[in-house]
Amino acid sequence: MAPRTRAQLAEKMAAKDVPADVAVEVLDRFEEVGLVDDRAFADGWVRSRSTGRGRRALAQELRRKGVDDETAAEALEVVDQDTQFEAARQLVDRKLRSVRGLERAVAERRLFGMLARRGFPTDVVVRVVREALQAQA
Structure with a gap:
């Protein structure tokens, strides 16, 4: 399975009718043990797609994936x-x-x-x- 952001996983859990409090608890635990890492996701996304996209397009893609603007900006620093x-x-x-x-x-x-x-x-x-x-x- 491809890496996912916290927002993507939360969306999937909501679609499966997982109670919100349970979803938050599970996602917190996933972050704690390193299974969900939006920063690593953003870094990998930018690295793999920067050869065919400009900064603006990459930022939009990350936003659609649920990566916050600050994390996206840090990941996009490599695209000079x-x-x-x-x-x-x-x-x-x-x-x-x-x-x-x-x-x-x-x-x-x-x-x-x-x-x-x-x-x-x-x-x-x-x-x-x-x-x-x-x-x-």
């Missing part, structure tokens, strides 16, 4: 500007083949959109796309 540039460059390099032959404006729009949907910041998106298209020309 250089890491995001490199991940964006790799994605653009793969996508460049499919936009060859298109007008520059169309290619830019498609590449910008792809990176923006993946949560990369605007400055990273603009710089990476423009560098890639200039190198291709």
Whole structure:
């Protein structure tokens, strides 16, 4: 079974009609013995998904998983500007083949959109796309 956050487990227990006081007690015990660790979950999530996502997208994913903002922010510290540039460059390099032959404006729009949907910041998106298209020309 894949790791889960405390919030995800609480949600599952509620769906199974586990009384709230029992669920809290069980989850507290799970945390006590190390079976549930939101910080470790967030670190692992960021490590495994940072190659294809920007900080904003990762933060949203963690929020949806029930990780609090402070824990998410700590886990996201490893995703610095250089890491995001490199991940964006790799994605653009793969996508460049499919936009060859298109007008520059169309290619830019498609590449910008792809990176923006993946949560990369605007400055990273603009710089990476423009560098890639200039190198291709």
